Amino acid sequence: MTRTAAGTDDVRHDWTAEEAHVLHDLPLPELVFRAQSVHRRHFDPGEIEAATLLSIKTGGCPEDCGYCSQSAHHRTGVAAGKLMDTEAVLAEARQAKAGGATRFCMGAAWRGPKERDLDQVCAMIEGVRALGLESCATLGMLTPSQARRLGAAGLDYYNHNIDTSPAFYPRIVTTRTLQDRLETLDHVRAADIKVCCGGIVGMGETPADRIEMLVTLARLRPHPESVPLNLWNPIPGTPVMEDAVPVDAIAFVRLVALARLLMPASVVRLSAGRDRLSDEAQALAFLAGANSIFTGDRLLTTGNPAREADAALLARLGLKIAARPAAPIRAEAAP
Ligand code: SAM
Ligand code: DTB
Ligand code: SF4
Numbered sequence: 464m465t466r467t468a469a470g471t472d473d474v475r476h477d478w479t480a481e482e483a484h485v486l487h488d489l490p491l492p493e494l495v496f497r498a499q500s501v502h503r504r505h506f507d508p509g510e511i512e513a514a515t516l517l518s519i520k521t522g523g524c525p526e527d528c529g530y531c532s533q534s535a536h537h538r539t540g541v542a543a544g545k546l547m548d549t550e551a552v553l554a555e556a557r558q559a560k561a562g563g564a565t566r567f568c569m570g571a572a573w574r575g576p577k578e579r580d581l582d583q584v585c586a587m588i589e590g591v592r593a594l595g596l597e598s599c600a601t602l603g604m605l606t607p608s609q610a611r612r613l614g615a616a617g618l619d620y621y622n623h624n625i626d627t628s629p630a631f632y633p634r635i636v637t638t639r640t641l642q643d644r645l646e647t648l649d650h651v652r653a654a655d656i657k658v659c660c661g662g663i664v665g666m667g668e669t670p671a672d673r674i675e676m677l678v679t680l681a682r683l684r685p686h687p688e689s690v691p692l693n694l695w696n697p698i699p700g701t702p703v704m705e706d707a708v709p710v711d712a713i714a715f716v717r718l719v720a721l722a723r724l725l726m727p728a729s730v731v732r733l734s735a736g737r738d739r740l741s742d743e744a745q746a747l748a749f750l751a752g753a754n755s756i757f758t759g760d761r762l763l764t765t766g767n768p769a770r771e772a773d774a775a776l777l778a779r780l781g782l783k784i785a786a787r788p789a790a791p792i793r794a795e796a797a798p
Contacts, residue, residue, distance in 0.1 A: 464507070464565075464754065465510055466505060471728055474686065474728055475681075475725075476686070477682070480671075483677060483725065486725075487717055491713065491717070494721075494751075495716070497720070498719075498724050505727055511756060511777065511785065512565065512732070512756075513564045513755070513784045513785070514599065514756075515562065515564040515566070515567055515568070516569075516762050517568070517570070518570050520544065520547065520571035520572055520580075521533060521542075521543070521763070521764065522541040522543040523542075523543025523544075524574065525638065529636065529666070529701055530695055531698065532765070533764060538700045539699065539700040539701060540699075540700065546571070549583060552587045553587070553591070553594070556590065557594060559758075560594055562759060563758065564759070565596060565597060566597040566598070566619070567591045567597070567598060568598075569584070569588075569601070571600075571601070573603040574603050574604060574639075575602065575605060575609070581613070584602065584613070585615075592617045592619075598620070599618075599621070599659060600620075600621060601621070604643060605621070606650065607654070609650075610647075611654045614654035614656050619657055620657045620658070621657075621658060621659065622659040623647050623648055623659075623660055624693075625641060625644055625679055625680065627662055627663065628671075631666075648660060648683070658688055658689070659690075659691060660687040660691075661689075661734070662676045662692070664676075664694060664710045664715065664718065665694050665695035665708065665709050665736070666695045667707050673718055674718075674721065677722050680726065688730065689729065692719060692731065692732065692733065695736065712747075713744075715744070716744065717751075719733070719748045719752060723753075731753045732755035733745065733756050735762055735765065737768060738766055742779065749782065756773065758770060758784075
């Protein structure tokens with residue numbers, strides 16, 4: 464994806480919740496105009512990044528995340544599987560590449576990887592990179608040495624979400640803290656791997672929690688290079704199911720615009736729940752500064768728009784899937 468030569472003088476890390484609320488509540492045309500103006504300083508507005516996900520180890524997870532189909536604490540009907548064979552993963556990566564993706568993201572339902580598993584994931588990363596794809600992994604918590612091993616294998620991105628606001632966090636997960644998540648992100652940074660970190664909306668949190676989540680991300684130094692925004696995909700059998708309140712499309716577009724304004728040089732990805740957004744809502748989200756999507760018919764355990772539907776949407780909008788992975792330069796120097 465083409466980054467423009469803009470400087471990073473509009474990149475700040477001292478955002479307050481009050482400032483974020485003021486931006487969030489602007490009249491929608493003003494909010495979207497400002498977000499699109501910032502977007503154009505950093506990115507080609509005609510390009511969308513495409514990443515494809517694969518669940519390399521599904522279900523049976525010891526964590527109790529109240530939103531997740533893969534937690535062993537909930538009866539969701541998702542069976543616990545084994546770590547996939549490396550060749551089978553690389554066959555999927557080849558298909559992702561043939562489908563136009565520039566990044567391949569491998570997800571595992573672990574609290575954290577075991578050493579033996581890590582050997583195999585490192586082989587997968589090397590294979591993915593040999594195909595000319597960027598690699599991303601999301602494997603749960605990492606120790607500093609595990610992060611270094613992944614970095615040495617050539618991992619480009621590590622996805623590890625903060626998921627929600629600090630105040631709402633203990634309501635959705637009790638087997639780890641937000642501080643644990645932030646520590647793993649520190650280890651990922653120290654290993655010189657780019658950070659993909661975002662969250663979920665629609666789990667029963669308040670609008671203020673959503674803004675707090677974005678402010679928490681925008682106060683990280685440096686900002687995550689990649690910010691996935693997930694609309695919660697309802698999973699019968701999870702505790703969140705009881706309290707979930709879907710986020711309407713316009714409210715979601717406001718969050719996309721706010722993410723773009725708070726983190727000007729970060730790629731903002733429309734992630735889970737995109738299959739419930741109309742073409743018009745997605746168009747508005749792109750106008751508000753979203754510039755990445757997951758392509759392929761599946762996310763991890765839930766659905767995603769069909770490839771053909773995405774191709775038709777992007778053609779209607781005159782948008783191109785970026786032919787190259789994001790430039791390997793950091794948009795922002797580490798402090
Ligand atoms: N186990 C690892 C972890 O938690 O970091 C990696 C996989 S986990 C499924 C990756 C992310 O997917 C979670 O952090 C959460 O933000 C998102 N996620 C999980 N279930 C979801 C759902 N039902 N709807 C939307 N996003 C979801
Ligand atoms: C992220 O923020 N969204 C992706 C990726 N990171 C790993 C995962 C979405 C999962 C949606 C639920 C599922 O398919 O199980
Ligand atoms: Fe496990 Fe990740 Fe699901 Fe939590 S979100 S239950 S850590 S797979």
